Amino acid sequence: MAKSLLDQHQLQAVAKLFELLAEPTRLDILQNLKKAPLSVGQIVAATNAKQSNISKQLGILYDAGLLKRERQGNLIFYSIADPMIFDLCALVCGKLRKDAESQLALIRSLGK
Amino acid sequence: MAKSLLDQHQLQAVAKLFELLAEPTRLDILQNLKKAPLSVGQIVAATNAKQSNISKQLGILYDAGLLKRERQGNLIFYSIADPMIFDLCALVCGKLRKDAESQLALIRSLGK
DNA sequence: GCATAATATTGCTTATTAGTAATATTGTCA
DNA sequence: TGACAATATTACTAATAAGCAATATTATGC
Numbered sequence: 001m002a003k004s005l006l007d008q009h010q011l012q013a014v015a016k017l018f019e020l021l022a023e024p025t026r027l028d029i030l031q032n033l034k035k036a037p038l039s040v041g042q043i044v045a046a047t048n049a050k051q052s053n054i055s056k057q058l059g060i061l062y063d064a065g066l067l068k069r070e071r072q073g074n075l076i077f078y079s080i081a082d083p084m085i086f087d088l089c090a091l092v093c094g095k096l097r098k099d100a101e102s103q104l105a106l107i108r109s110l111g112k
Numbered sequence: 113m114a115k116s117l118l119d120q121h122q123l124q125a126v127a128k129l130f131e132l133l134a135e136p137t138r139l140d141i142l143q144n145l146k147k148a149p150l151s152v153g154q155i156v157a158a159t160n161a162k163q164s165n166i167s168k169q170l171g172i173l174y175d176a177g178l179l180k181r182e183r184q185g186n187l188i189f190y191s192i193a194d195p196m197i198f199d200l201c202a203l204v205c206g207k208l209r210k211d212a213e214s215q216l217a218l219i220r221s222l223g224k
Numbered sequence: 225g226c227a228t229a230a231t232a233t234t235g236c237t238t239a240t241t242a243g244t245a246a247t248a249t250t251g252t253c254a
Numbered sequence: 255t256g257a258c259a260a261t262a263t264t265a266c267t268a269a270t271a272a273g274c275a276a277t278a279t280t281a282t283g284c
Contacts, residue, residue, distance in 0.1 A: 005143050006205075011136040014204050022131040023272080024123040031117050040231055053273055055232055065211070074230050074281050084207050088200060092129050093118075095196050099177070135242075152261055165243055167262055186251055186260050226284085233278065240270085248263065254256090 020064050021088065025049050026057050029078075030085060033067070037079035132176050133200065137161050138169050141190075142197060145179070149191035 006014065021027060025047065032038060032046045044054050058078055061067040068081045080086075118126065133139060137159065144150060144158045156166050170190055173179045180193045192198075 006139070008136065010205075010208075011139045011143075013208055014201065015134050015136045015139055017204050017208065018130050019134040022127050022134045024120065024127045025272080027118070027123045027127055031123075041229095050274065051231075052233080052275075056272085059232075071281085076231065082207065084203060088203055089126065091196060091200055091203070092126050093122075095194065096122075096125055096129065137242080153259095162244065163261075164245075164263085168242085171262075183251085188261065227282100228284105229280100229282080231278100231280080234276085236274085236276105237272105239272085242267105242269085244266085246264085246266105248261100250259100250261075252257105252259080254258105 020061065020066060021085065023057070025053065026061060027089070029054065029057060029061065030066075030080070030089070033078060033080050034086060037077040039075040039077050041075070043078070132173065132178060133197065135169070137165065138173060139201070141166065141169060141173065142178075142192070142201070145190060145192050146198060149189040151187040151189050153187070155190070
């Protein structure tokens, strides 16, 4: 394989997936679902977003295939469809932490 | 550590980073810089975006700390500041490929 | 069937941003 | 210094999306 650059269409697909993770509210939903499935009401309670917004964001994540859902009586439980997203988030969190640490080290060295 | 959920501020920082990778043009720039630093003109030639747009997106990636830059005479060379982003993209690409494959397998099994 | 609870949808406003053409800046060379 | 090439900036338009209040849907228990 020579160059292996993604074409326009593939880049769009990758961008689309990143876009899903580019909103604090959706990230909040995902991290709350990490341990176990939750009903919509539980997610609303765990975050500080309105019910209509949570429902909308859940729909977006579900339509994209990142979440599964299952009805249990009156409640609808959402769960993570592909735990890979946590690997993504872990990478990002690791980078942010490392960046913050080296920033701190720089400030400390200047203060001497 | 008990829950270790990210707070609002941290979620925003994570979202911000994903947002940078949520645009096809910026992804295109990044993948072109993977092998070696390139001047702005070279990037414009490698992608199919206008100069002003490339310059703008380069500025965004640079301001965010994802790119470094160095002037060499009349040219300005940009390069990747943190190769971790390629790990992120590899994860996403892997997921998309796997999803596509299982989708294909499903279609094939239905065709029998 | 009716009242109620849980979730989804709709219509709307507001904010953000990609992309562009035109112009400004910066550096090089003669 | 002046002409030219490379890059950055500006002002603008158009499209997208988050968030909200209000309303609609769906399921439960009486």
